[in-house]
Amino acid sequence: MIPPAQAGTAALLRRLTGAEPIETHISAVFVGREAAWKLKKAVALGFLDFSKLAARAHFLRRELEINQPFAPALYRGLVPVTRAPDGGLALDGEGEVVEWVLRMAPVPAADFLDAVAARQGLEPARLDAVADAVFAQHAALPPVAGIDAPDALRRVLAGNGTAARAAGLPEARIAALLAATEAWIARLAPVLAARAAAGRVRRCHGDLHLGNLCLLDGRVTPFDALEFDEALATIDTGYDLAFLLMDLEHRLGRAAANRVLNRYVARSGDAGLVAGLPLWLSLRALIRAHVLAQAKGAAAGLPYLDRAEAMLAPPPPRLVAVGGLQGTGKSRLARALAPSLGAAPGALVLRSDEIRKRRAGRAPEERLPAAAYAPEASAAVFAELAAVAGEALGGGHAVIADAAFLREEERAAIEAARGAAPFAGLWLEAPLPVLRARIESRRGDASDADVAVLEAAAARGVGTLRWQRLDATADPVPMARRCLGLNGDRL
Template identity: 45%
Template sequence: MNDPIFVSERARQEEVFRFIAASASHGGAPVKRIDTHGAAVFLVGDRALKIKRAVRFPFLDYSTLARRKAACDQELEVNRRFAPQIYHRVVPITRSAEGKLEIGGAGKPLEWAVEMQRFDESRTVDHLASERPLASDLVDAIADAITASHAAAPKADTATWIASLLPIIDDNTSAFKAANFPADAVAALDGATRSAFEHARPLLEQRGAQGFVRWCHGDLHLANIVLIDDRPVLFDAIEFDPAFASVDVLYDLTFPMMDLLHHGRSEAAAELLNRYLVTGEDAHLDALGTLPLLMSLRAAVRAKVTLSRVSNDSEAARRHRCTAESYFALAGRLIAPPPARLIAVGGLSGTGKSMLARALAGRVPPLPGAVVLRSDVIRKQLFNAAETERLPVKAYAPEATAEVYRRLGERAARVLAQGHSAIVDAVFAKADERAAIAAAARVTSVDIAGLYLVADLQTRIARVATRVDDASDATPEIVRQQQAYDTGTIEWITIDASGSPEQTFNRAVSALKLRDQR
């Protein structure tokens, strides 16, 4: 039976929606309407009006005008943390004494809307990722925006966050059964997810005690990141219940990572993770083992939400079903990661080690790809210097270099202990340096593959001479000095790096027998 209150509310809303959707209400300007399960958004010129629907779900209640007004106020407050340039004000839709509907009039409010700055919808990252691979500087900028949002996010209650996970798993499984997904696949995902959760629970609780459970964005899929003035802006954060967005920061991060994987952009997903690890808290390195659970949960929730989309259009319904099935399949892949491995990339300055390591990361399982550990970055951290700050000569003394390699091995062991793969990037000119990184793999019972890049002197000098904004302090003179290195017998795979980066990458992929993870 229909709730008479809802019938009345919805009838009044439909009148408001017709008014807002009419171009005559905006001086003849065309109006584009976008409907979601919880809101209707009207795009007119450079303006957007978002009205909460008169609906009630287990996780939100917009059933009365007062509740919708409160939700609009909350959305404005929450999202100004992320996108103040988009969110302007809450405006009433009123009826005048003459019975005329007005936006922001002085009459009695019939409805409330969040007024926003309209942006180019084709510049959301989901559209960009669908069209072409994302540029490295864009991925870095997205990671930096997420890092900044996490640094500013208020700390939240850990127990509530942990307690929410099993009900999420229950809801996902119920939705998949109701949608008649293959019973064995549903049961396998459910069992593996519960097992992974129980295994990760102590670490998640520990991270909460460390302050990593915060009031985050909460809904950070790629469609909620947009480029404005060529800078990524996070928007449409969860506002209806702070508990839904009060999560471990890594759970917030895994949403865009997972979505990039769904778009077939494993290289960007790996790059997003690596940039976040370099700019964020060091303790995240010891939580990589939670990524299969957190990414799989994100994919499963996305599948469930997609299933809930109602459409009277049979073709749209078919697309929703296919999308939900692909997210479900991804959830199954993510929860069962393959074994980790260690790849060492060595070579003299100018051979292209760092470029290769970065390019390989997205190809190395498990998803989203390997963590890249670069000796140049670790050396800068050792001396508390910015990544592109030039260090003095003493920073390259033998004892300093020995400490850099010690830390490189220690960090690699931490990554591998989490069941995650690592790529270590360093010169590795000495036999004992190569032996030490191999030992780190043996300690964690992980397979290691060593690549040693070679290129002629003039090629290496030319490459180093053109570097800008890079962590390496190598100069053409240092490249010449390295010619005198006694590298001993190098038992690693030798890779000809004298050609283009693409040629070096293809040779390395072939030598390592790596497959595309899409």
């Protein structure tokens, strides 16, 4: 409800837009044909204080500063509400400034990504676009030095514990979850501190769920970044991403979240973030649990509380390598297996073609010149693949390594990356005419291999092969799942 002191401004915005506001507990947005107007409510809620006009002006201006660089077509400017001598209110008129509002472009309700998800419109290409948008935003943000990342998470945990209890969530479960989370923070403290030192802590979006992403001119665009608490938004980029992954898994299932994770890592190279995912996903789920419980009653928050608890009990990591000639469907198989393998939101898929593109500073679908496939370049790609696989496994996360692995030394290197984790090697095979047809029909893929590359590779042979051979003429997924012992369960 809009506070009585702002009733005049609300009436003005209703007249201008012909619409009732879309409200949250801290703001009201009036959407018209030509513009949308955002009003911050004059409220004090403990974690924020918008009760004074100066504070509302400050935080609207901060919202504009944070969001406009990434959504310039959406955020148009700050406008005063003025009172004329006769007492009438106007936008940017003569007289005393009595309120401030943020002018924005109107976005159709169907173009917010939570609505797109609800109608099953987040197909694979759009999920890739979501990950690309988040990567682009994170890449543009400067690192913030001097942040004690473990201590910052402890403060987040304490605040959420208080909020969870106030929302009526079960005391015994909250106490146990807080203790388990504190143990995870202590265990991950060196990792979190190292990531902060490496520049992974930035002034991020801070509230990155599907409702805060929209389609502008067909492009996925983040908006409505958290503006009222710099500490809550100055976080590890992996923690920022985790809210989106948690929301995707809850709304659409693990496969959607897994695809976004793997596309983000393919673009950023930040495979190390998987070590923090159990902790970050659990914290994000706890936030949703108490927010829903506060708004709709304790029962509404219980599914997210279940999720928060489950995230802190991940299965152990394992390594799966998928190899074979070009066109055998390695990447399709890796994507199909990944959501069922390991901790949420499924295995990290490390694809040699994507590593090669990132090393060259290109998007996965951009073609590379022949020089990028010289022997020394390929050796560097496979060395990075093995090293990153080992890092992710060491962080407790399952990995699927997706590459041709045509040389015995490449297969030996990825097997050695397993450390103490279980390993399985899957080798896909199909007749050359089938592979030629697949390669000729391929579009928009990270692989640059053509039929000539396929035939040259087939002529060389692969040496001694000890991996499990799978017929890739038809769908190899059922056989691969049996080989890995998945049988419909996540392992």
